[in-house]
Amino acid sequence: MKSLTATLALAIAGLGLAAPADAQERIRLGFMSPLTGPQAANGTDNRDGALLAVKEINARGLKIGAKPVLFELDLNDDAADPKQGVQAAQTLVDKKIPFVVGPYNSGVTLPASRVFADAGVVVLTVASNPKVTEQGHQNLFRIGASDNQLGVKMATYAGQELKIRTVAVIDDRTSYGQGVAREFVQEAKRLGIKVVATEFTTDKSTDFTSILTSIRATKADAIFYGGYSSQAGPMLRQMRSLGLSMPLLGGDGICSSETVTLSQIATGINAYCTQGGSMLDKVEKGQKFIERYRAEYKRDPLTYAAAFYDGVGLLAAAIQATQSTDPKKIIEHIAKGKYAGVAGEYAYDEKHDLRSSAVTVFTFKGRDVVPLKGL
The missing domain is CATH 3.40.50.2300 (Response regulator)
Incomplete structure (x- = not known):
């Protein structure tokens, strides 16, 4: 399995930011999508949406108590393959990474979600098959529309x-x-x-x-x-x-x-x-996201860059609100709260599907x- 790690140097310095000298804690986010194979274009798009969110959050500055914290993204290529996806999920669990944005594919998410559920890892996925949330994993939330x-x-x-x-x-x-x-x-x-x-x-x-x-x-x-x-x-x-x-x-x-x-x-x-999601170019938040994405990557976003961007933002908002990185507290906050992202509002029903998803x-x-x- 090919596993890529976006360390602090990639997520921050590589994006043109200097890490503050008093930063004492890093918040590690796992990322899963196909970065190789036939669906690599979509996986790259997802990755870049997440990295853009990391860049912007780190630029704004996030604190837990008085302590500055920085996001870093651990990139994992699942190649849209269920077996490789399970291996990637286990790698993230072994690294004790508490939060994951992805996977992208339903066929990868279904088996990988069981690995994450056993470890209590918070998962935000765009996988659309209804079975993804019908499994009853309380740690998993869908950040896109369902089938x-x-x-x-x-x-x-x-x-x-x-x-x-x-x-x-x-x-x-x-x-x-x-x-x-x-x-x-x-x-x-x-x-x-x-x-x-x-x-x-x-x-x-x-x-x-x-x-x-x-x-x-x-x-x-x-x-x-x-x-x-x-x-x-x-x-x-x-x-x-x-x-x-x-x-x-x-x-x-x-x-x-x-x-x-x-x-x-x-x-x-x-x-x-x-x-x-909403029509991005018809709402101010969406227009500004497209402009920032184009400026960063010199191309337009594809299907789910905005959703992965919002997934990272949703986690950051939950961490800020709870002043905690405890997955149990984050799960409880996301399940009960609301978050206004660039692609729409994130508020959840009992299955952790979006209560209202624009299409x-x-x-x-x-x-x-x-x-x-x-x-």
Whole structure:
């Protein structure tokens, strides 16, 4: 397993800050996401959102009592692989790191969450499969929308705005892909949209010709794909080469400029996706976050940089409010409190799902992922 550690030098000095001489304590945050492999672009985006939050919190200064403290981020690459994710989780537990932002993938989060639960580590994850919070781990909080919200809202938009009446569904057999596809199908059927084909692939596949040829015969109005950009891009390219001009629909897994890049389609990509959170460029906090992210990294944020940024901010706010780094106190505070982040408000129900999660529908223009409508 490849494990990367963002030490104080990386999290602070490497970002252009000087550590104050009287700093006596470090607050260590674990980070998990795919930093290598097909989903590395998303993992890097998550990492940079978290690092930006660390930079800003350290610049402001955080104290417990009169003692200055500094955040540092321990970076762990799970490669979107459940086995590697469990190893990364165990590494963080062995290091006695009390807080973790991540993982990104539901398939990684489900087994890794058990490791963290046994150790009492506070976990803030964007993993969207409903099973993630149905396990009842009191140490885990979801900082993004669930599949229920993402799949349902995409079906709603497809029926009401795109006037889709028939749809073919493909999923990648991951926990995330199956979950979001299942929720989409259930809501689509409730809305009177007919599911004319159900197919599956893997999150490692790149050739979808056989599946798409079969779907072509159904004359479906649209294809819904439960999976990630690493497959959605090539799938779009192959759809168009087969003469399939219908829209490709998906959840947050395809809400990335990586989808456009891999599709090799210059204009008119005709794809739509849902993502948890408000329309960042429509609210002041979101606009300022995008500006700071661009200034720091010379590129736009992808899908969940804002959520990982908010996750670090949520932890910092809980530590400040409780004047403690005791995970039990932090869990209690987050469970009962509220936090206003750049992507929305973080307040939790009894399962530790967000009480209210805004969902935004996006499309693609050029290489940009463009918000269309908040639902």
